[in-house]
Amino acid sequence: MANDVGKRGHTLLIVEDSRSVAGLLADRIGLINGVTVLVAGTLEEAQQMVLARKDELFLAVLDLNLPDAPDGEVVPWVLSQGVPALVLTAGLDDNERDGLMDMGIVDYVNKTNPSEIEHVVRTVERIYRNRHVSVLVVDDSNSARAYLMELLRRYGYRLREARDGVSALAQLAQHEDIRLVLCDQNMPGMDGVTLIGRIRQRYCRSHLCIIGMSHYGSGMLSARLLKAGANDFINRPFLEEEFFVRVNQNVELIELIRSMEESANRDPLTGLYNRRYLADAGGMLFDAATRTGHGLAVILMDLDHFKSVNDRFGHFGGDEVLRKVAHHLTDITRSSDIVARYGGEEFCVVAQDMDNRKARVLAEKLRAGIAGLCLTIKGQAVPLSASLGMAVHLGSGLEDMLTRADRLLYEAKSSGRDQVRMEQENP
Template identity: 30%
Template sequence: MNKILLIEDDRFYAKNIKNVLESQLSYEVTHISSYAEFKQLPSLDEYKFVLLDIYLPDCNECELIDKLIANNKPVIVITASESLEVFDKYTKKRVIDFIIKRDMVRLDYLITKLTILEFMDEHEVLILDDSPSFQKFLQHFFAIYYPYTKVYLADTIKAAKQMIEMHNIKLLIVDYMLKNNETGLEFVRYVRERYFYEDFGIVALTASDDSNVITRFLKSGANDFLKKNFFNAEFVCRIDNVVKSMVQFHKIKELAIKDALTGCYNRYYLFDAGHKLLENFKRQKKPVSIAILDLDHFKQINDTYGHSIGDEVLRHFGTILQNSLRTGDFVVRYGGEEFVIFFGNCSKEEAKKIIEERIRKKVHEDCIVTDDGKNVHYNFSCGICDSETELKELIKKADEKLYLAKRTRGVCVV
């Protein structure tokens, strides 16, 4: 669990912040209220961020922040002051952001900011710019304001295309004028034509005074646009707005494609993403296997222990399936007690091995325990197909083999 150090002498605000961050964002918050307590800390290494009230009763306002920055700790300042002088002073000291206390009744801004920082931590940034000095400036910018984000550099469209294929990049910073008469517009169009819109956030930059450039970038698919003589605080706001939209979209998409009970994908995702993935593997001449798994005697579990235990069995099985798969495979709750696994670049024999050696082994080793201490064991049957070229046919053939498995021995992989 990520840890935050909160340095705040107002106990009401501190309690409010601590409760919100620990309940809504799953942070572990350590609260101290003075510089004296700070000096007693054995180390700062365990803390990912520091939330700092700059006005403490036993400390000069600059002393503590200077110590934190000297220790390379990302700092978010908490203050009741709305003075532009204060803002300018601490911006120069390389703090990540400011939280104004009067805006902290619901702490929405702080929650959003930390959510954005976590998203940036989990994903990567590509800077497409042919100026080494400006690349260096942007690297320094991200090191200050998004300190846990990995940044990649490219100075040609060809290099940028390779980068987005190789890495977990989600944010693109794209300059207009590039080498060899290339423009960032070409790269933006390439990205929007070949990838889902939600796959990348794009912020375009230019030193040009041509107002038409802005319109062309936005029409080509850039999320936002900025002149190169920007203030850092403005650039942070633009990036945050783009990332916030991506986070919100991903949350909505998760609700649309996930089964609420098990956390597995749903049928919509299977036929949407599965069809695209199957076509991609076919072009690469790589095998795809579909497995259908059905819990044996599930009605009996519901009748004996109740539907709440039945739901727990479904959640338990769904978790085992998700934890047993390779990167790139996915599991779907197909309906009731039936699940589908999509195995990419995987033969029927390889899929069978995964099911027997990982999934069935784990199911046999584990069980559900009821409130009165009874152990509930369960099992499953499975059918696998890897010979058809259409997704619906793969599912149909796998379902036929599942029926055969149920008829013959009940608990087997055909």
């Protein structure tokens, strides 16, 4: 079962009567790529904006004391429209804090502390990114599961749910976008420790976070869950603020690890994959092609006369050409293909499920596309072409295919450039 909240819009509403605070927030939040910011200074203005653009709003940042709503009336009204709310306040006592949390706000921030403005910005960015993050809630209790999902909904997560371990494993197998699992310990058939152990047989800690939960927590239980493979443990009942902090920290850890891995696998100039990733992922595609009998094409291409581009326009001009070519290659190929920068002006494409005819069509499309790029640097046209060599017989491994593709690339260069050389059909 799924409950997706990732369909919200890209607009944020700031309701704040202090122009300086509203301006500072709008400027900082406006730097988040993709977010549009609206500003209102009164409850009346906020109501008009919400009613006109409710479907576009993913969050509202609300001042608790407005000229026409001095007692926080803006908060329940905005929440009643289905818009999550982050509250700005000059100070709260415990009863006021409990009242706001019971309403279902995302969080509250003391705006008298200048450093808290950055907390607001980070929270907004977190909620905006969460539209692409799926969380799986596993609990046999309908009410407990619904409560957890309501909390997660406030932070904009995409939600999936399961009543037991078997359905949880099925959800994970079906939905690769799940980044966090909230797992209750006490479930019939398969308890939390067992489920977590099963999950860890397939998903490592750095790619999927698991938070174990229980009403009967103890040091021994939390240790068992952590040893089984959980990243964290939460005792029930819990403070909602603690819950949000734990969940967000674990998701951010996953994102950080993925970002570091992505950086290690990418060429910093073009953004394409590097040779390290090509060797690892390409090797897996080769193994899959060997196993299934489906075709695999390895295409090496080299830009013709690229030294003359560097001589005419300098290395900055050459770098711009490489970036444009990389963008073109990404546009033409499929998401399942590997596109890598192989060397200085050399690129490589590894395409799976390719027979000889499809491989030839792809290679010619790549060649013609590069030749057809309309590039100008400093007002001068930059003519481009590329020579391509393509291996389609599996042979002994990916390195073998790369070696043969390189030999064919050399033949294309020697025969006049701007052409594709491909292996002949098997005898």
